[in-house]
Amino acid sequence: MSVHINAKKGDIADTILLPGDPLRAKYIAENFLEDVTQYNEVRNMFGYTGTYKGKRISVQGTGMGVPSISIYINELMNEYGVKNLIRVGTCGAIQKDVEVRDVVLGMSASHDSNTNNKLFGPITFAPTADFDLLATAYNKATSKGLNVKVGNVFTADWFYDEKNNNDQLAEYGVLAVEMESSALFTLAKKYDAKALSILTVSDHIITGEATSSEERQTSFVDMMEVALDTAVEFASK
């Protein structure tokens, strides 16, 4: 048992999906996994383990923002030996050719979080996804015929930020804005684990087009299938 996860050693698979929304974790467990057990309900941050296509996979809500996901991924890697971490999140598009409901694979994560400044001091570390996970997810997505985009995402500390630099970020090729990937990529490297962010565009920051909160919990099935089909290639059992 760790501080925020009420699971025994061995309850959590070495390969895990990480939605910010715990109800998205519940949806994935109920609709995609077989032989599911719930291992965590501390703070209603639900965690489940089951099988998908015969492989043992877990899914754990992380909450919103760098501090929250950092707590969960530290405990998952340190206390439970998790090795392959795939975020299944939502993001806001900032490029005209990235559309609502598109799937975005985060290859790198620029950010405005102070956590990496504390870790690295004067060095600007570039949080980067694991290439093997990224290549596998890309192949799974394109073989499903998805309109997948791959590139740099921006991990923001502020959700409501009137002074954000979306225009500049877009000019420099950033695809979309979310709130966790830089911490996931940074900490996974520290603990010699593999990490990737698979995101669905839930809203478009330029056009204002948006999805409902129910759709954000339950309907981004393309992303969930790409993540699970990728996860099974890396799960050890």
Ligand SMILES: O=P(O)(O)O[C@H]1O[C@H](CO)[C@@H](O)[C@H]1O
């Ligand atoms: O849908 P999730 O995975 O929570 O991701 C996005 O949604 C939340 C903001 O609404 C932030 O956590 C952001 O990263």
Ligand SMILES: O=c1cc[nH]c(=O)[nH]1
């Ligand atoms: O963090 C997020 C997630 C979705 N949409 C946004 O604008 N920001």
